[in-house]
Amino acid sequence: MTALAVFLIVVGLFFLVVGSIGMMRLPDVFSRAHALSLTDSLGAVFVLAGLAVYEGFTLNFLRIIVVLLLVYLMNPAISHATLRAAYRSGLRPSAKEEK
């Protein structure tokens, strides 16, 4: 059980790290939101699932699952709202910038 938990947490950490790298590298707001959706919908979910498995199948398992579902369902709403605000205030995705 512990091995499964460690595996899930490591996979989640990988996605979190990749998301952060994307946050640094990608050129504009719209692309950066992709990096954010990567970290949120995969990284956080995998790490939380790993922690829940490590906790074992008790009541705390269910409570961590509730937090996981909250993160999983609400982050799309937040990034959509932010991007819609950006879109309506006139920002448009730029072409890839040459450095």
Added chain:
Amino acid sequence: MKVFIAIALFALWLVLSASFNPAHVVLGAIVALIVAWINPIGTPYTRRFLWLRALGYAPWLFGRVVKSGLHVSRLILYPALPIKPELIQHKTKLRSEGELVVLGNSITLTPGTITVEVAPGELIVHAIDASAQQDLISGVLDEKVSRLFSAWEGDQ
């Protein structure tokens, strides 16, 4: 239906409060009943959400999310950063609010595509490169989401 909502709320209360002394349990039951009784269930002109089918939809969506997540992380880690971001208009047959919410949420949840603007019958989606759009263009997602809801009610 209201009974179902009350039971679900009560279960959530039990999980979150995690204390089983009688006062808390009774208080939770009362609150769950009141909340379920006060809130109306949809308007006549909606399509009902079928919860059992959602249980099949969620794992499918999660598989898609993992697959496209790997794709997007390969794009990010690749030294040349081969992204080709663009806004696409996605025409859809779905009209009701519930369907649009589920569809938009699924699109945003999948790495590589993000819903930017929603209107009945039309979504503006930001896609990070061409292969991220495949699910949308082939209409698989629309199909799956549409099947989550019952037929139109109160249309007669």
Added chain:
Amino acid sequence: MSSFFVFVLVTLTMLMLVYLYRVIRGPSVFDRVLGLNGISTKAIVLLVLLGTMFERVDMFVDISTGYALLNLVGALAIAKFLEERGTSEK
């Protein structure tokens, strides 16, 4: 196991610093909002992780649930506000 948790904890904190850089530098207001959102997601994970380390998950899960809900309301309010006002910063 405990040293592994410390490793995860330190990594998460470093990642939060990366996002903090985006919040401070970010060219537009929306970059800052997105960065803050990323930080709060990591904070939620961090709280549950701390609870596992201290073996008090029952307490820390409540805190992280509250944090997630506050984050949702706050981010939606900011997005709504920026949408109404538009932005002078490009």
